[in-house]
Each structure stands twice: as structure tokens, then as C-alpha cells.
Amino acid sequence: MEMINCKINGIAVSVPKGSTILEAARYAGVDIPTLCFLKDINEIGACRICVVETTGARGLVTACVYPVAEGMEVQTNSAKVQAARRTTLELILSTHDKKCLSCVRSNDCELQKMCRDYGVEMAEKYDGFRPTYELDLSTAHLVRDNNKCILCRRCVAACRQQFVSVIGANDRGIDTHIGTPFEKQLADVPCVSCGQCEVVCPTGALVEKDDTGKVWDALADKSKTVIVQTAPSIRATLGESFGMPIGTNVEGKMVAALRRLGFDKVFDTDFGADMTIVEEATEFVDRVKNGGVLPMITSCSPGWVKFAEYYYPDQLDHLSSCKSPQQMTGAIIKTYYAEKNGLDPKDIVVVSIMPCTAKKFEVGRDDQDAAGVADVDVALTTRELARMIKRAGLDFVNLPDEEFDNPLGDDTGAAVIFGATGGVMEAALRTANDVLTGKDNEALEFHEVRGTDSIKEATYNIAGMEVKVAAVSGIASANYVMSRIKDGTAPWHFVEIMCCPGGCVNGGGQPIQPASVRNFTDLKALRAKALYDQDEAMALRKSHQSPAVKMVYDEYLGSYGSHKAHEILHTSYTGRKKYN
Amino acid sequence: MKKKISKLPFRGTAEQERQLHEVIGKYKSDPSRLMTVMQEAQEIYGYLPIEVQQMIADGMNVPLEKVYGVATFYAQFALSPKGVYNVSVCLGTACYVKGAGDLFNKISEKLGIGADECTEDGRFSLTACRCIGACGLAPVLTVNNDVYGRLTVDDVDGILAKYND
Numbered sequence: 176m177e178m179i180n181c182k183i184n185g186i187a188v189s190v191p192k193g194s195t196i197l198e199a200a201r202y203a204g205v206d207i208p209t210l211c212f213l214k215d216i217n218e219i220g221a222c223r224i225c226v227v228e229t230t231g232a233r234g235l236v237t238a239c240v241y242p243v244a245e246g247m248e249v250q251t252n253s254a255k256v257q258a259a260r261r262t263t264l265e266l267i268l269s270t271h272d273k274k275c276l277s278c279v280r281s282n283d284c285e286l287q288k289m290c291r292d293y294g295v296e297m298a299e300k301y302d303g304f305r306p307t308y309e310l311d312l313s314t315a316h317l318v319r320d321n322n323k324c325i326l327c328r329r330c331v332a333a334c335r336q337q338f339v340s341v342i343g344a345n346d347r348g349i350d351t352h353i354g355t356p357f358e359k360q361l362a363d364v365p366c367v368s369c370g371q372c373e374v375v376c377p378t379g380a381l382v383e384k385d386d387t388g389k390v391w392d393a394l395a396d397k398s399k400t401v402i403v404q405t406a407p408s409i410r411a412t413l414g415e416s417f418g419m420p421i422g423t424n425v426e427g428k429m430v431a432a433l434r435r436l437g438f439d440k441v442f443d444t445d446f447g448a449d450m451t452i453v454e455e456a457t458e459f460v461d462r463v464k465n466g467g468v469l470p471m472i473t474s475c476s477p478g479w480v481k482f483a484e485y486y487y488p489d490q491l492d493h494l495s496s497c498k499s500p501q502q503m504t505g506a507i508i509k510t511y512y513a514e515k516n517g518l519d520p521k522d523i524v525v526v527s528i529m530p531c532t533a534k535k536f537e538v539g540r541d542d543q544d545a546a547g548v549a550d551v552d553v554a555l556t557t558r559e560l561a562r563m564i565k566r567a568g569l570d571f572v573n574l575p576d577e578e579f580d581n582p583l584g585d586d587t588g589a590a591v592i593f594g595a596t597g598g599v600m601e602a603a604l605r606t607a608n609d610v611l612t613g614k615d616n617e618a619l620e621f622h623e624v625r626g627t628d629s630i631k632e633a634t635y636n637i638a639g640m641e642v643k644v645a646a647v648s649g650i651a652s653a654n655y656v657m658s659r660i661k662d663g664t665a666p667w668h669f670v671e672i673m674c675c676p677g678g679c680v681n682g683g684g685q686p687i688q689p690a691s692v693r694n695f696t697d698l699k700a701l702r703a704k705a706l707y708d709q710d711e712a713m714a715l716r717k718s719h720q721s722p723a724v725k726m727v728y729d730e731y732l733g734s735y736g737s738h739k740a741h742e743i744l745h746t747s748y749t750g751r752k753k754y755n
Numbered sequence: 756m757k758k759k760i761s762k763l764p765f766r767g768t769a770e771q772e773r774q775l776h777e778v779i780g781k782y783k784s785d786p787s788r789l790m791t792v793m794q795e796a797q798e799i800y801g802y803l804p805i806e807v808q809q810m811i812a813d814g815m816n817v818p819l820e821k822v823y824g825v826a827t828f829y830a831q832f833a834l835s836p837k838g839v840y841n842v843s844v845c846l847g848t849a850c851y852v853k854g855a856g857d858l859f860n861k862i863s864e865k866l867g868i869g870a871d872e873c874t875e876d877g878r879f880s881l882t883a884c885r886c887i888g889a890c891g892l893a894p895v896l897t898v899n900n901d902v903y904g905r906l907t908v909d910d911v912d913g914i915l916a917k918y919n920d
Contacts, residue, residue, distance in 0.1 A: 341820060356808070
């Protein structure tokens with residue numbers, strides 16, 4: 176590789192040709208602040224926070240997109256640079272709604288940190304017209320507050336990466352704002368609720384709709400049995416909210432924290448994931464044997480399901496009719512578990528902790544009410560749970576490790592890997608292989624569908640049958656799959672689709688990592704590794720071997736895919752109009 | 756200035772749609788011609804309501820928000836139709852110092868519409884223009900192709916009344 180020699184603040188470094196000043200500075204151990212820059216997603220050099228002085232250029236240049244040249248000498252922190260950054264920050268603040276005291280992003284706001292680092296006052300330095308905007312509260316998952324927006328366009332780029340592009344920059348000059356076509360409410364445009372805009376927003380302009388109040392109320396209500404379930408990926412990410420390294424598995428501490436918050440039972444959505452697998456594998460085998468619609472596509476990811484409903488309403492019969500693990504767990508709690516324990520489903524509040532903002536949308540969907548009441552009452556994101564733990568004053572890092580409650584706390588390695596792209600496919604293959612061959616097979620790992628690539632394809636020989644599969648993450652790739660299905664060229668039998676790039680570990684409800692971390696760390700891979708490590712260490716690694724799953728079928732549902740299982744664990748889909 | 760979005764119902768005809776699809780057909784292989792298509796669409800329809808922008812987005816295979824973002828960035832694109840009579844008040848320097856601002860406000864109040872808007876009956880629209888080269892007659896306004904000069908706010912009622920057919 177051709178190397179370039181340059182100096183950053185007098186420190187000589189040798190970096191690969193094509194590196195930007197921002198990247199070269201990392202080699203010299205220097206962090207250059209950025210606001211608009213997101214590696215591979217938003218490289219537009221617009222905010223001008225990252226400006227530096229360099230030889231070979233008259234003015235200040237933007238380090239995020241300016242390539243280094245041989246012999247270049249860069250000053251990243253000169254008086255001139257600092258003054259320029261300070262002015263930029265003052266101008267951004269001049270139209271910023273400075274409600275830092277109560278802002279949910281206070282302390283992890285990138286703008287706030289930068290103002291603190293550069294000693295920029297909150298005082299109104301610049302008078303004049305200041306545009307004000309109404310909050311968009313129209314969706315179940317998101318609060319859009321343009322008064323806190325700094326127009327960095329990271330959300331616009333993330334939305335474009337997710338194919339739907341429902342937000343963009345509207346109008347111009349002082350009136351420029353991030354909005355939807357014709358200034359519609361977000362609920363009236365084909366937003367898939369993925370929340371990728373939220374995890375890239377540097378400020379509090381895009382935040383999840385906070386449902387913690389509902390949970391505090393339920394916990395305080397003695398007439399309610401409040402049961403919590405946690406999604407597979409939460410254990411791999413929650414620790415980040417408490418300063419623990421990315422990829423730390425905190426399952427035990429998470430359970431301890433939930434118990435101390437006052438939940439009556441702490442169950443594991445992994446149970447629902449195992450249920451999903453046995454039902455989905457059964458459905459797949461049935462489709463193959465009886466000439467059903469193929470490829471069959473997984474339906475665990477509500478953002479993906481919503482996308483299909485908006486963009487491919489005539490192809491919905493490709494989706495598995497299985498409810499997602501969140502909904503299956505809720506449905507079993509309010510039917511089987513309620514009956515077994517003499518509880519009225521109306522007095523049970525099921526709270527789910529999810530990596531996902533679209534789960535907030537999913538709990539309110541039609542046909543998700545097995546016991547006549549909503550399967551799940553409140554879906555919280557990982558971030559909201561972290562806030563509850565903080566408010567309760569729990570010393571998370573030093574909590575003991577505790578176990579999930581019985582009986583719906585059992586899980587298998589197959590369920591754990593649901594949180595990463597390819598995980599659902601691998602879990603389903605493990606079970607389908609055993610079901611079709613009628614024995615306990617050795618081949619547990621399907622490496623071809625692992626990894627963070629957006630599309631992974633493989634062909635497996637299962638019980639003498641060639642099964643072509645694909646594991647797909649991100650809506651742009653989902654759209655590719657659907658376009659192939661629509662034009663009749665799709666070669667696959669079974670496709671897993673997750674809405675967020677990299678799967679749930681990178682979901683829109685996960686802890687927010689600032690651009691300074693995102694730009695230089697593969698969040699998806701680090702978080703997924705925690706799940707695959709746990710899977711490998713487990714004794715039970717196939718969903719159909721879960722004791723809880725066996726018990727629920729033996730005592731309640733009968734066989735996989737039974738009539739009763741269909742009533743409780745399956746759902747339906749509906750085409751949606753894109754613009755209302 | 757933030758662009759106003761018309762609430763008037765879309766009155767596009769099959770012939771206009773045919774023309775638009777012809778334009779899109781010509782340019783759809785080249786996404787960089789989005790603005791060309793939008794300009795021609797505005798010539799066909801007079802403005803770019805959501806129905807037209809949606810046809811452009813679908814035809815050019817770009818998100819609707821991209822079309823809307825362009826439409827609101829450039830002053831030449833209109834989100835409201837022109838009325839049967841378009842009243843254009845010159846707010847250039849000479850006209851402005853001679854009281855064109857008051858003139859504009861009076862018309863705005865009388866018609867109940869702001870800049871770049873159209874009355875609900877579709878008869879009048881109001882725009883502000885820069886110099887039309889008739890500074891000697893300042894302040895001036897035009898109603899379609901008729902020019903009126905040396906005006907005061909008291910002339911407004913009389914001028915509008917002429918177009919009450």
C-alpha cells in the first residue's frame with residue numbers, strides 16, 4: 176500500500192494514501208472534533224467544526240474530507256482554528272433551543288460537549304430572526320424537535336441509507352429545516368420507524384418517544400402484575416449506557432436491575448425467539464412440502480414488516496405469518512402463563528425492553544392480541560431502560576449477576592443470536608435441519624450467514640434438499656430482495672430480513688455512541704460478537720430443545736403449527752398507503 | 756421565505772399527465788435531469804402540487820422528499836397555482852421607497868392571501884416581483900399583462916374591481 180508521510184501538530188505519521196486529515200490525526204493520537212461527519216454515511220464537509228490549518232491551502236480546510244498529501248504539515252488546534260470553531264459553535268447556538276437541563280440528550284449531546292470543550296457560552300450573542308418549529312409527535316416511536324436541530328444532515332443520510340428517504344432539507348437560508356415532503360406529519364409518510372435517525376442525531380432533535388412514565392405508573396399500581404421481557408441484543412448493549420466497553424454481555428446485571436426496579440417477573444424474549452423459530456421452521460417446511468409461497472421471509476423485524484406493507488403490499492404473502500418474539504412472549508404470558516397462575520390478562524402489564532423503536536409501533540398493531548388485550552403493553556428502548564436504572568439510583572456496574580425467572584426465562588444459543596443479522600436464519604436452519612432429518616445433528620454453526628455484510632447468501636443441503644437462503648440487513652438491501660421477488664428472479668427459498676444494518680445490535684433503540692466512536696469502531700461486529708460468544712458457551716443451542724418451549728407445547732399448544740398455536744402466535748399484514 | 760403549500764384541489768387533466776410522462780420518458784435515464792423535468796412540469800401545470808411531484812418522483816425513481824427539497828430550495832418553483840389573474844407587485848428599490856410595501860399589504864389583506872398564494876376560488880394569486888423596468892411609474896403592479904403605475908393604496912379597490920367578471 177502506498178503510504179503518505181505528513182505531520183500532525185509536529186508529530187510525524189505515515190498513513191495510507193487516500194486517508195483524510197481526520198484519519199491521519201488518529202494515527203498521531205489527536206482527536207479532531209466533528210459534527211456532520213459520519214463515516215461512509217455522511218461525508219459532506221458542511222458543518223466546518225473539523226477545520227484545521229495546513230500547508231498547501233490558503234484558508235482552513237475540513238479535516239473530515241480533505242486528503243493528506245506528502246509532506247503536509249497540519250495544525251489541528253491553533254488559535255486560528257479554535258477561533259473558527261468557536262464562531263461556528265456560536266452561530267449554531269444562535270438558533271438552538273437551549274433546554275439542556277431537561278433534554279434527554281444532556282450529557283451525551285455532541286453539541287453540548289463541544290461547547291463545553293471550547294468554552295462557548297449559552298448567552299444570546301446574535302440577535303435576529305429565530306425560526307421556531309412545532310414538535311412532530313405523530314408517530315409511536317419518535318419525537319422530532321427541529322428547534323434542537325443543527326442541520327448536520329446525519330439523519331437525512333441515515334434515512335437515505337435506509338432507502339425510504341422520508342426526511343430531507345426543505346426550504347433555504349434561515350428557513351432551512353429537516354422535514355418531510357409537503358411538511359406532512361411523520362405518521363403520514365412511509366417512515367418505517369427504524370430509529371436510525373435517532374442513533375445518529377448529535378443533539379436532542381430526534382429522540383425516542385419516552386414511555387417510561389407508563390412503566391413507572393404500572394410498577395406503582397399494586398393491582399397489576401408487571402412482567403418484563405428483554406430482547407436478545409439488549410444484554411450486549413445495555414452496559415454501554417453505564418460506561419462499560421462496547422460488546423460487554425451484561426445479562427446477569429440487567430436481570431438484577433430489572434428485579435430491583437420492581438418488576439414482578441423478569442422473563443427473556445429469547446423464549447419468544449425460540450417459539451418463533453419452531454413456528455417459523457414449521458411454516459417453512461409446510462410451504463416447501465405443500466407448494467406454498469417461496470421464498471418465505473422472516474417477520475421478526477417490525478421496521479422491515481412496515482416497509483413491506485408500504486412498498487410491496489402485493490407481496491405480503493412472502494412474509495411468515497409468525498408474530499415477532501416480542502409479541503409471542505407477550506401472547507404466551509397473557510394466555511398460557513395467565514391461565515396457569517390464575518391471573519386475569521387485563522391485570523397483567525407486559526413491558527418489553529427492545530433494541531428497537533419500531534417495536535413501539537408494533538405493540539399497537541392490529542391482530543396482536545391473543546388474549547383479547549394487547550400482547551405487549553409498553554415497549555421501551557435500551558436507552559429508556561438505562562434512564563430508569565439511573566433514576567432508580569442503581570449502581571449498575573456493581574450489581575450481582577442474577578438469573579431470569581422461570582418458566583419463561585429459559586433460552587438457547589439459537590435465540591441469543593437473534594440479535595445479529597443472520598442469527599434468525601442460523602437458528603431456523605438448526606431447527607429445520609433436525610426436524611427434517613428427524614435427528615439431533617452436529618452441524619450447529621452456519622458461518623456463511625454470519626458477519627455484518629448487508630446481503631449474505633448460502634446454499635445448504637438439508638435432508639437431501641437444496642435450500643438456498645439469504646440473510647439481509649438494512650432496508651436498501653431488503654428492497655433489493657423484494658425487487659428480485661417482484662420481477663421473478665429471486666433464487667432463494669428462505670430469506671431473513673432485519674430492518675437495521677447489522678441487525679438488532681445496531682437497532683434504533685440502542686445506546687447512542689457519538690460520531691467520534693462510530694467513525695472509528697465497528698459497533699455492529701463488536702456487539703454481535705458478545706452474542707455469538709454466549710451462543711457458543713451454551714449447552715442448548717437449538718430452539719426446539721428449550722425446556723420452556725417444550726413445556727408450553729406439551730401443556731398448552733399441542734404440536735408446532737397447531738390450530739391453537741396459529742391463533743396465539745401468528746398474525747396478519749396489511750398494505751399501507753405511503754403518503755396520506 | 757418559507758414556501759406556502761396550496762390547499763386547492765388538484766385539477767390536472769389526462770392531457771397534462773400525458774405531456775408530463777412524455778417529458779419524464781425523455782429524461783428518466785439520467786437522474787441529474789430532475790430539475791429539467793421539474794421545470795417542464797411547472798410549464799405544463801403552472802405549479803408543482805404533490806400529485807405532480809409524486810409522478811416526477813416515481814418516474815425519475817427518486818424519493819418524493821428529494822423532489823420536494825429541490826422544489827422548496829429554488830425560488831422558481833411554485834407550490835401554489837397562479838390564479839386566473841395574477842397580481843404581481845414590484846418590490847424593487849424604487850417601487851419600495853414609493854410605498855409598494857403598503858400596496859402589497861393592502862392587496863394581501865383584501866384578497867386574504869399572502870405571497871405566492873391563490874384565493875380559494877382560484878381567481879387571484881399574489882406575487883412579489885423585483886424590478887420590472889418601469890421605475891419611472893413607481894410604484895407599479897401588474898395584473899397578468901396589464902401594468903398599473905403611480906399608485907397609492909386607495910387605487911387597489913378600483914383595480915381589483917376590474918377583474919370581477
